[in-house]
Amino acid sequence: MDEPSEVAIARRWLGTPYVHQAAAEGAGADCLGLIRGIWRELNGTEPEEPPAYTGDWAECGGEETLWQAATRHLVPVPAEAELAAGQVLLFRMREGAIAKHLGLLSVAGATQRFIHAYTYHGVIESPLTPPWKARIVARFRFP
Template identity: 45%
Template sequence: MSRAEHVLAIAESWIGTPYRHQGATKGIGCDCIGLVLGVWRELYGSEPPMTIPPYAPDWAERSCEERLLHAGRQLFGAAMPLSEAKPGDILVFRWRAGCAAKHVGILAGDGWFIHAYEQAAVTRSALVDGWRRRIVAVHRFG
């Protein structure tokens, strides 16, 4: 199994995990960041080499600090263009101009991605234009 296939298999195993702000436990609860942290743990067998400090649900709107983009660069290196994205890659989304990027998901291929959806659960969603135009970075598990 390739690294990308392994990442995707792990992400798919999280589908149905309830949404819980700052959670990162499969089957119990996670948010979008927790999903990526959980995939990291299962893939590498350890926590990422950096910690994510506690954050409020509206942290991106209040601070406009690009925490997700910074963490992506630290963990995965420079972002790649969307045109190079492959299944298993991490997608980083910005809801609106002037605010920090606030959402992440994992590309599942064939126009789908997996993410922790607020007020729902980890799910597979269509990567429609409304989502696609909000992508600001793409990273790959190394």
């Protein structure tokens, strides 16, 4: 079976350096920038300009800005639905912190993997290990 187009696009971004608030394939991206780049290729112009944001995954309090934006522009996947390649994963990295990390599920099934931009590593593909999986707070798909 062919991989979803979202995954094929994300794989092209592998090796892109990590640059906070950037969204340029091959030049620099953070986790939101990767998802923004996939959006642009699938849907054209981005629906809104993201506000300035910190890179602090442990940021507490405040509004769930990223979650709210994802809900406005992506299609929520019910919690009881199976994980499927091409789904956007939203992570809360620490209890009490706001959800602030995104990835794209690249492989479902027994060897689950996801593509994300990770500080000091750039855009990489990682195993969706139990610690990562436990941090997922919402899933979405592209419209």
